[in-house]
Amino acid sequence: MSFVSVTDIWQAYGDRSIIERVNVDIDEGEFISIVGASGCGKSTFLRLLLAQERPTRGEIRIDGGAPAVEPNLERGVVFQRYSVFPHLTVRENLIAGTGFQTRFGYLRGAARRKAVEDADEMLLRIGLNHVADQYPASLSGGMQQRLAIGQAMAAKPRVLLLDEPFGALDPGTRIQMHDFLMELRRETNMTVFMVSHDLEEAFKLGDRVLVFDKPRWDPHDPGAYGATVTYDFDARDGGMPFQSILERYPSLASA
Template identity: 75%
Template structure:
C-alpha cells in the first residue's frame, strides 16, 4: 500500500484552473522532486499535500488516513522565503522545531539539556553553531533559510515539503545542506516532496522527478485548463521514465 496517495485531484480558484487530474502514489521514504514552469501549480500542490488548502475535487491520503482538513504535526514545510521565530535565539528555534513533535510541549531539566545538545549538533551540521545564541534578525537571508530548514528537519515529520528551499544559499552551503537532508532522511525514513527549478538538484536528490505542465491550452482563455503531472522519471535509474503520463498537447480551437 502506498504511503501517500493522490487521487484525481483538481484545484481551482473561481474560474481559474490551477491543477487538474493529478494522480500519484508514493512509498514511505521516497524523495520526489517536482519541476516545471513558473505558475504551473507546483506550490499549490505542496499546499494541498500540507492540507493548508483542500482540493476542489479528489482527495489526498497519508498512510491510509482520511484526508486531512488542516495541517498536522506529521507534515513539515519549508517555504521559498525563510520563516523562523524572531523572538527565539537560533538554538531555541531548533529546540522549538523538535518540540513540535510533543504538540508544542516544553522540555525541562535533563530533557531540556539533551534537546539543547541535539540542537547544537544540528547547528554544527548546517554551519550555524557559531551564532547559536543570536537572534534571527542578526543573520543574513541565507543563514535564516538554513535555520528554517534545520528547524523543520528537527521536528522529524513523516512528510517533509520543501518549496525551493536552497535557492537563497551559496553553492558550498547548498551542497552541505543536500548532504544534511539526505542523511536525516536516511535516519528518519521521512517522505520528501521538493519543488525546485534546478534540474540537476532534482535528479541528484530525488528518487523520482515529477514534471508539472499543461497538456491542454486555450490561447483565448489561458486559465481554462490546469497543469498535471506529465512525466514521472525514475532518477534512481538514469532518468528512465518511472511512468510516462504525458498526453498529447491540445490547443483549444473554438468552433
Template identity: 60%
Template sequence: MSAQPKVSVQNVAKIYAGTVVLERLDLDIAAGSLCTIVGASGCGKSTFLRMLLSQETPSRGRILIDGEPLPTEPTPDRGIVFQRYSVFPHLTVEENLILSSEFDAAPFSGKLRGAARTKAREEIAETLDRIGLSPARDRYPAQLSGGMQQRLAIAQALLKKPKILLLDEPFGALDPGIRADMQELLIELWRELSMTIFMVTHDIHEAFKLGTRVLVFDKIRHDPDAPDRWGATITYDLPLGRPGAQTIPDAKALFALKNTTRGDAPNA
C-alpha cells in the same frame, strides 16, 4: 503483493474562482522516495505542496497517506521548509528551536522554565548536531550565513520528526557553493531519517541530482478562447536511481520529449 504507497493522489484537481490550476493528478509515491518537482512558474507546484500539507484542499479527487484520507489540518508528521527563512530574528538559534516545544508544553504562557526548559534544550541538542548548528546555538539569525539560516529552518521542520518533508524551493536564494553543501546535507538527512520528501525546484539539474523520482508539471491542454479552462498536470513521471548518481539530461532535450507516461491529451 505490492506495498501500500505512502502517498496516493487520486484524480485531484484544484480550482480557484473558476481558474483551473491543477487537474487530473494521479500518482502513488512509495515511502522513502525523494520526489523533485519542476515546471514553469504558475503551474501549481507550490499549490500541490500546500494540498499535501492540508493548507489547501482539493476541489476534486482525494489524497491518501498510508491508505487514510489526508487530515484536514497540518499535522506534525508533515514538515515544510520555504525558500524564505521562517525564523524569528529576535531569538537565538537555540531559542528558535525551543519555541516549538514551549508552545506544545505550555500553550498559554509559551514559556518553559526550570527542569522543563533544561529537558527541551537536551532534546534539541541532537537536532543541532545533526544539522551542524551546535557551534552557532547562541547566535541570532542576522549573525548567520544564508546557508546556516536555511539549516535552522530545516532543523525547525525536523524537530517533530516528520515522516513527510515538503520543500518549496529551499535553496533557490543561496549562492552555488552553499547550495551544493545544502544539497549534500539534504541527501544525508534523507538517508539517515528515511523520510518521504517532495521538493519543488526551478533548477532541473538540481531535480535530477537529488531526486529518486522527477515529476514535471505543465499544461498539456490549451483553449485560446478560455485560457483558464485547463490546468497543469503531471506530464512526465521519471523514476531515477539514488540521489547523486543520475545522468542529468539537457533541459531543452527533456522538455522537447513527447509525453511517454500518459499519452497525448485531448484538446477538449
C-alpha cells in the same frame, strides 16, 4: 500500499482551474522532485500536500490515514525564504519546533530540559552549535536555511515539503545544502517533496521527477484548464540520464 496516495486531485480558485486529474503514489522514504513552468501549480500542489489548502476534488492520504483538514506534525515545510522566528535565538527556534507538539505550544520543567538537550544535539548535527545563542539575522543564508530545516526536523515529520529551498543561495552553499539534506534523509528515511526551478538539481536529488504542465491549452482563455503530472521520470541509478531527458524533452530546459 503506497505511503502517500494522491487520488484524482483537482484545485480551482473560483472559475480558474490550477491543477486537475493528479494521481500519484509515493513509497515511504522516496524523494520526489517537482518541476514545471511558472504558474503550473507546483506550489499549489505542495500546499495541498501540507493541508494548508483543501482540494476542490479528490484526496490525499498519508499511510492510509484520513485526509488532513489542516497542517499537522506529520508534515514539515521549508520555504525559499528562511522560515524561522527572527525574535528567537537559534537554539530557541529548535525548541519551538518541539513545543509545537504540546497542547499549549510551550514547554516547562523536565520537558523543556529534554527539548534543550535535543536542540543542542540537532545543532551539532546541522553544524550550528557554535551559534546557538545568536539570532537568525546574524547568520549567513546557508546557515539560516540549515536552521529552517533543523526546525522542521525537530517536530519529527514523516513528510518534508520543500518549496524552492535553495533558490536564494550561492552555488557553493547550495551544494553544501544538497549534501546536508541527503544526509538527513538517509538517517531518517523521511519522504521528501521538493519544488525546484533547477532541473539539474531536481534530477540530482530526486528519486523521481514529476513534471507539471498543461496538456490542454486554450489561447483565448489561458486559465481555462489546469496543469497535471505530464511526466514521472525515474531519476535513480539506472534511470533515464538527465541529458537524455533534455534531448528528448527540450521544453523542460526552461522549466
